[in-house]
Every structure is written in structure tokens, then in C-alpha cells.
Amino acid sequence: xxxxxxxxxxxxxxxxxxxxxxxxxxxxISGSGYYWGWIRQPPGKGLEWIATIYHGGTTYYHxxxxxxxxxxxxxxxxxxxxxxxxxxAADTAVYYCARHLAETSSSGVAINCFDYWGQGTLxxxxx
Amino acid sequence: DxxxxxxxxxxxxxxxxxxxxxxxxxxSISSFLNWYQQKPGRAPKLLIYSASSLQSGVPSRFSGSGxxxxxxxxxxxxxxxxxxxxxxxxxxxxPHTFGQGTNLEIK
Numbered sequence: 453x454x455x456x457x458x459x460x461x462x463x464x465x466x467x468x469x470x471x472x473x474x475x476x477x478x479x480x481i482s483g484s485g486y487y488w489g490w491i492r493q494p495p496g497k498g499l500e501w502i503a504t505i506y507h508g509g510t511t512y513y514h515x516x517x518x519x520x521x522x523x524x525x526x527x528x529x530x531x532x533x534x535x536x537x538x539x540x541a542a543d544t545a546v547y548y549c550a551r552h553l554a555e556t557s558s559s560g561v562a563i564n565c566f567d568y569w570g571q572g573t574l575x576x577x578x579x
Numbered sequence: 580d581x582x583x584x585x586x587x588x589x590x591x592x593x594x595x596x597x598x599x600x601x602x603x604x605x606x607s608i609s610s611f612l613n614w615y616q617q618k619p620g621r622a623p624k625l626l627i628y629s630a631s632s633l634q635s636g637v638p639s640r641f642s643g644s645g646x647x648x649x650x651x652x653x654x655x656x657x658x659x660x661x662x663x664x665x666x667x668x669x670x671x672x673x674p675h676t677f678g679q680g681t682n683l684e685i686k
Contacts, residue, residue, distance in 0.1 A: 499677040564670035565613040569622035
């Protein structure tokens with residue numbers, strides 16, 4: 453069973469850089485059709501996709517965050533990471549890592565979804 | 580960005596009820612629509628992908644339908660463990676966007 457586990461500081465000061473890592477276990481990070489993404493959820497609010505990366509290194513970013521976000525992958529250690537710079541209180545959220553599955557099924561159905569999620573980690577931006 | 584609008588925002592129902600939640604996309608997204616269930620303090624769980632395909636391990640009382648701009652998640656007979664918040668998400672184009680959520684509560 454694929455498992456994802458986020459790690460990183462739970463408290464970040466305003467203007468600093470938020471750094472999180474997601475460790476992937478129980479499956480390959482390099483499978484065909486396997487992308488890896490970050491999604492966040494401010495307290496009491498909805499879900500916001502942040503970024504996705506393919507194990508080959510191709511990246512996709514939310515346009516509103518693109519100038520501050522970097523996503524990277526370390527296939528040798530089966531993990532991927534998120535950096536968000538110049539954080540403010542508005543970046544306070546639970547951050548989830550997830551497998552972003554993008555493939556065509558054997559029956560011809562185009563699949564593009566987040567099928568496995570980490571448990572999430574709360575990051576608070578405060579001085 | 581493609582806006583996703585769910586209705587209702589909240590819903591009260593009883594065990595055994597049949598309930599439906601709708602999701603409308605701001606433009607056609609073909610069948611690139613996914614549904615997730617989230618319980619308090621937990622990560623979202625994929626229920627339905629590609630509008631109508633049931634994720635492995637998800638009970639068959641959950642079903643999805645629709646294409647283009649209008650989609651529906653139906654729970655045929657509510658069980659106690661189904662009371663949660665449900666989100667739709669489009670994967671037709673980047674940025675992938677979620678609906679605002681529907682909170683399903685016990686009546």
C-alpha cells in the first residue's frame with residue numbers, strides 16, 4: 453500500500469521560506485503516469501492545488517503561487533519537496549502531499565486525480 | 580482558472596437517505612471531474628474519478644455522473660460513516676481547482 457508522509461517545520465516566520473518534504477513508501481516514485489503534488493487547506497476552508505512534479509522533473513505550478521513556489525523530486529530517496537518563499541499569514545494551512553495519477557486506463561478512460569494522500573501537516577506562519 | 584461551484588454548501592440527511600450533490604464547472608471539462616470525501620482532521624479520500632469511475636475500495640453506494648459542465652455525486656443509502664465534507668475537483672486544465680465543499684450532516 454502506497455504511503456506518503458509529510459515532514460517539515462510547523463512554524464515559519466513571515467517573509468521566510470516554508471520547506472516541506474514528502475516521503476513516498478510502499479511503491480515506486482518513478483512509475484509511468486505517476487506525478488506528485490502538493491495541495492493546501494487553510495483552517496476551516498477549502499482545498500487549493502499548489503504544484504505537481506513528474507519524476508522526470510517536469511513541473512506544473514498554480515499561476516497565483518508560481519513566483520514563490522519550487523517543487524523538486526529526489527527519486528533516489530523516494531521523496532519530493534516543496535519550498536514556498538516570502539510567506540505571510542495567508543499561507544497558514546494544512547499542507548498535503550499526494551500522488552497525482554495521470555494515465556489512461558486499460559478501458560480507455562483518461563484518469564487525472566489525486567489518488568493517495570499524506571496525512572497532512574499544519575504550517576503556521578507567525579512571528 | 581476554471582471555477583467549480585458545488586450545491587448545496589451544506590445538507591442535512593438521515594441514515595438510509597439517498598442524497599445527491601451537484602458540481603458545476605465554469606466551462607466544459609469533458610469528464611475530468613473527481614470527487615473526494617474529507618472527514619474532520621483527515622486527508623481527503625478519492626471516491627470517484629473521471630466523473631463516474633469508482634475508486635477501488637469505495638462502497639458501491641457512491642456513484643458519479645455527468646459530463647461537460649454539470650456533475651452529480653449520489654449516495655444511494657447514507658451510512659453513519661458517510662457524514663463528511665465532499666469536494667469536486669476538475670483536472671481538465673491547470674490550475675486544477677476544487678469546489679468549495681458540501682458539508683453533509685446528520686439530521
